[in-house]
Amino acid sequence: MWRKLFTSVPAFRALKAPCRSFTSSSRGAEKDFFKDLDAQVRAFRDKAVAAMPGSDWSPIEMTPGLPPERADVVIVGGGVVGWSIAYWLKRKERVRDGLRVLVVEKDPTYSQASTVLSCGGIRQQFSLKENILLSLFSAHFMKNINNHLSVVNEDPVDLQFNHSGYLFLASEKSAHIMEENYRTQRYAGAKVTLLSPSQLKERYPWMNTDGVALASLGLENEGWFDPWSLLTALRRKAVSMGVHQCFGEVTGFKCAANLAETTDGELLNIQRIKYVNVRMPNSLEYQPVECAIVVNAAGANSGKIASMLGIGLGPKESVSGVPLPVEPRKRFVYVVHCPDGPGLDTPFLIDYSGVYCRREGLGGNYITGMSPEETEEPDISNLDVDHDFFQEKVWHRLAHRVPAFEQLKVSNAWAGFYDYNTLDQNGIIGLHPLVPNMYFATGFSGHGLQQSPAVGLAVAELILEGGYKTIDLSAFDLKRILLHEPILESNIV
């Protein structure tokens, strides 16, 4: 190393100098000598800095970006749910650096992550009390976000929250469901109000109220915000608290297996995860991370992670034959421009036909889309947008509800995945009986972003305190998956 510092020293050049002609290029030789001297001194200084302690030079070539060899909690998935869990784990550890948390994310560009492709809405208008409480807690978290997530000497967090509220429309058939949901929501603490068609017409003159029997408007804590800001705020704060971040893909687990017998005499293979294999991007190299607890917050890919442990691959009638019912479902979002469209008071409008629409900015742009029928789910191998879907299914329903949208132009569109829970479209949170140290926090089917701060706290409480302390989410346990008992949520968009 030290010899390298002196490799190309000007002394070698001096030997050549007498060979050159003396008269014409003597000045040139001197200039060369000083220019080279400058470069040589700079190179020497760089190498000296690298040799001093405090630099990261090492004679052993190490792959950059490898995860640590040991961690206490490994969170698979670096979306908003994963980082929220990491933040709350660090916030609730009693001892400084008491927990080593590692967040493993497959894609550093987040190009296919559901978090950043989301419309960013938050609402409390659900039919299940747990969903309402989760969204309400998350809204309160965002209200005081700088008390939670501000970092010294960094800019304060700005979520660009639009407080326009959600407006659900109900037809004659579903008006009674809406009234019942309204009671549940008010009881749980959400600020919602019901509107009749005439009140709707008076308040939103741009809307066509044909077929609408009842409408429900969120007055407070509802609206939309920038999901990327929330993700980076959570990530920045968690990293500042000492969470390790690794970009790599989880390709397998190394487990210790034990046999257990159920009361029916069935033999179960209980697997305890010992190592998580994290493979580096664009490489075959992987690092087995020894860990105590693994959290599956992988979103649309949670089913794949679960199948790596054999969940769902056993005989059909046994516990190990029930797969994790989370699969990716593609949803399209279209950005349309309509200069005569509704103004600043446009809420996040959700029609009973399934089409939704919200304002984007102040320039007459709107974001719209619709959930397709169960039988017509689009292909999930890529994120290509199907523009015919807009022309055939979305536009006429949109124009029926808001006549100004008959004249519009689609300026942009994108597609994203829902981590769709095929059983009941609600989150799956808790431990699996076959894997005693894997916690699941997935399957939110399109409302993971708005529930992420609360879900993070719930999983952190499960891990650190063994039970729910703030919001009781025992209804979302994995038990219901194994017993095939869905708890249905009627307000899924």
Add this chain to the structure above:
Amino acid sequence: MAASLLSQAIKRCSAHTCAAAAVRRALSSSAATPSVFTRFLLKLSQYFYDVENVLNWNDWLRSQSVIRKNRLFGYAQKNFGNNVAAAYYILTLRGSFRFAGQSEWFRTDSRGKFSYDFMSTPDTQIVEVDLSGTLINHNGLENLVKQTKLQSLSLRGCPEVDDWFLACLHVFGESLVELDLSHCSRITVGGLAALQNLRKLQRLDVSGLPRLQNPGLVRILLEEMLPHCQVTGAEYEQGLIQPDSQEQTENHHEASTHTGLRHL
């Protein structure tokens, strides 16, 4: 050796942190360009843990004072009723108010002292409130939500009033007629969209809101959203791309030649 230790300390400083409010935000919110002393302290805080901790405590104390000002006056509400509690709360914040049916305003003097005459009429609701320059935020508004006959609210220059506060104002949707939001530095368009619930609003003042990029456009949108409301404080031309000054000088030149011809 010392240089590398210092660089390590700097790296650690930026990596670790206490859970406290942003130093720069608090120190710079008071003035656009912080004073030399403040900048010196910020520079020092990047090198020394002690200075960083002292600045964090300063911030924490300031945020605690805001929290203290906005606590719920539950004891007063339970023992004296909502109206008296709301009146007491407004006076402790150094605001002023007027009861329904009475014409005199209850205020504090320059030192914050006030008389307890407002307790003699516990059954009248408050109709006009002036909270300009106070530290009220969305938590403190909980003390006032029962005043459903509130007609006029002035929040001029309140530093803690933000979009979430505006979203909470929907409780006054049936009665609020006048709202003054000028010089509240945290309000953005997202919060102004929440004013759609104030259907009876007739006067709205949105002057001096630094986070509105297009005040003229926002005024047009607000007038469209609330048809009976008169919006003041933003001119239609604000935020428009101005025509070139060359055009202006051409017009000027034409005007001067016309006047020259007239003299002939």
